């Protein structure tokens with residue numbers, strides 16, 4: 001289905017042309033018409049499916065011919081990165097409309113956001129915490145909201161934002177259109193959607209399933225050899241841009257530095273960075289200054305870089321849902337991608353969970369010529385983080401053969 005077949009305002013059409021969109025993605029085809037018709041919609045879709053345009057275009061269309069400067073549409077997002085990214089969609093698709101959009105999130109000074117709010121806006125993309133601060137301070141009026149979007153609702157739940165989200169919803173008019181997007185449907189999100197959606201149209205795109213274009217593989221490795229394996233893998237890969245996922249901020253920072261030392265154009269993205277540094281990392285990754293971005297889950301949430309060729313899980317995610325979110329970063333908008341996951345002997349149960357979710361057993365690969373038996377360095381005395389701190393899977397010390405070789409996994413490369 002072409003965008004031309006929907007009767008968008010000419011200024012919005014120009015935005016669509018500007019982004020080079022021609023045909024709609026499946027979720028757009030199914031969800032844009034009911035959203036335009038004013039229906040509540042529950043979209044079960046991960047990033048990479050084109051879900052953002054599902055609400056951005058109809059919101060622009062709904063507001064374009066109204067009086068300007070009254071806050072009528074609110075998009076709640078779990079992270080400032082996602083809020084910024086959604087804001088960019090509004091800028092790209094709505095720059096010819098005269099509508100005004102801003103982002104509201106914490107971690108930066110309030111002043112500029114308050115000034116922009118006071119100057120009059122039509123659409124706010126916000127993270128719940130800062131928005132609630134503004135509601136409490138009386139600097140934002142939510143009483144004229146006509147459309148509410150809860151984006152990546154499952155992630156808002158994971159991050160503990162649901163109580164804030166509920167408080168915000170209490171401030172909104174009861175008569176409104178509500179759209180809820182979530183990659184997964186845990187029971188708390190189902191409950192929330194029952195509370196906030198009225199007779200919704202449900203659109204489900206590959207719910208809890210990664211985009212098919214992605215090929216997946218596991219790389220068994222002892223914990224202490226992960227960075228060496230990463231470098232060995234990168235040497236053998238033909239990769240444009242690689243997003244590497246880590247479990248902790250500390251590791252994201254350390255491995256980012258190790259990759260730079262190994263001669264790669266790499267940077268890291270994690271919650272300890274200032275807002276400006278985060279933006280610089282994301283921008284640098286988008287424009288190709290950095291080939292590698294080493295990131296934690298929360299920091300990388302929703303990163304929209306359509307050319308990501310590989311996702312590497314340096315650390316296995318906690319569960320299959322997070323795996324789905326992570327690998328949704330590659331193969332975006334039907335481009336093909338590859339997702340590689342490093343697994344230690346401690347990761348077996350999560351791997352089984354992932355394989356169950358994908359409905360297939362994943363390839364186990366070993367890298368030719370890589371020394372899997374290199375012993376771990378002697379353990380260092382623990383630093384300030386206290387006693388008993390041990391890196392994941394670091395049991396295999398003393399040069400013992402690792403489990404996967406005993407099991408004789410074949411090298412597929």
Ligand code: AMP
Pocket residue numbers: 019020021022023024025028046047048049050051052053304305306332333
């Ligand atoms: P999203 O799932 O909204 O994060 O979008 C994923 C990527 O797909 C973004 O880079 C969008 O710009 C792109 N995209 C969305 N809709 C279309 C479309 N109809 N045609 C081509 N690319 C699209």
